[in-house]
Amino acid sequence: MRRKRRIDWPHAHVLVTGGSQGIGAAVARAAAARGATVSILARGEELLRATAEPMGANWAVADVTDPAGLSRAVEQLEARSGPCDVLVACVGTALPGRFLEVPVEEFESQMRLNYLGAVHAARAVLPGMVARGRGTVVLTSSTAGLIGVVGYSGYAPTKAAVHELAHCLRYEVQPAGVTVAVLYPPDTDTPGLAVENTRKPPETVAVSGAVAPVSADKVAAAVLKGIEQGRHHISVDPLTRVLVRAGGIAEPLLRPFLARTIRRSLGTPG
Template sequence: MMQSLQGKRALITGGSRGIGKATAIALAKEGVELGLIARSEKSFDSIRLELTDLGATFITAVADVSQEKEVRKAVKDIENKLGNLDILINNAGVGTNGTFQELPTTEWDKVLSTNVMGVVHVTKAVLPGMIEKNRGDIINISSMSGLKGTKGSSAYSASKFAVIGLSESLMQEVRTNNIRVSVLTPSLVETDLTRGKGSNSRNPDKYTQAEDLAEYIISQLKLEQRTFIKTAAQWGTNPF
């Protein structure tokens, strides 16, 4: 029997578009109260309208996840209004392309500080509340690039490999607190950031959609608390 998500409280980073937005809408339909973090106030315009139409309870907060002080303030504001969180989805991330030799150090800093330290900052802010409740779910969004490096993606792949290692270690530390830590490694997901990339750019429906990943996340969260999926990869069936 699957557990209900009704009345739970979730925080999603990068929650204003793409995978974050799709997941927020899917969780709202399950009766989950939402805290959303994104880098700009303007980016929330669309999802605010959709969540309001659904009658969802939600709060938005502006923060750059690479900045610890901004993250702590945002999480505090969200928890002050919603209470301690039950679910954390670390989705915020940036990408970059360029050969190892050509990619400037500033780009490495941006990718690693967002994709890796962003997960660290947000999780550190949320985890004490979960430990206090002796229960929780943390889902970190990595990538197929975290399983296999490719030419021209050294910084992005390094960051996503790091998210997998971080998740594995954290999972081992907090299992005794009934906190489930999972990491997802999707292949290319059709979002604003990826649309038009790749050889299949004229047939975007062949790519996995953000809504598909959101449905998977819902199913995983509904598993009975005694069980969790540590790692999972999501692929397009026929993206050729």
């Protein structure tokens, strides 16, 4: 969905969870390069500091699985740099393996981090965005959230959940002027991918080989462009682009009907 919508980067406060390395750090750097005020959040202070300083970003230590601590950190960063205009929620991990070989704790921890971590980040910024009537939230899914990839039975459903969350949430916040976008990266060269690759079953390596890894900077460029254009789906490679469209054929057609039904039920004009 393309929508005319300009973002004034030099006046924007961009907040990135998982911004100390990988895709999050690349997004933070790209936003800083356009003159945005940037804040990054992660758990490790040393890496946060080392990543933030060269780009002139602010940082705060926070664990996205702790909603209260995360909200406090976001409040601190907003007190320092102004209300958050753009949230890019980048925290996530992939623990690949065969279904019966992945310990049940890893199914739980991936859902807590990848899905609930995105929920908590969105909940930390949305009240302010809705009150101000503007803002963009970018949640990170994956190509693997759109198509079944062998070896990702513990991971892919967390990314499909992020995708679905965005679809539900949009109906609530878009009337208030807030955009919800989903990022679908393919394999991306990051420290996280290097760790993940040490435990990928060979069949996962084989299937994933259909799409060569891209650079985190390429993903970041797509994110900024997607935000500028008010897009709902942000992808970088052609396969994922097809999957986003193919999977979403009915949704855009039904959206006007659903939005109208929602407005009527709430007694909102229009």
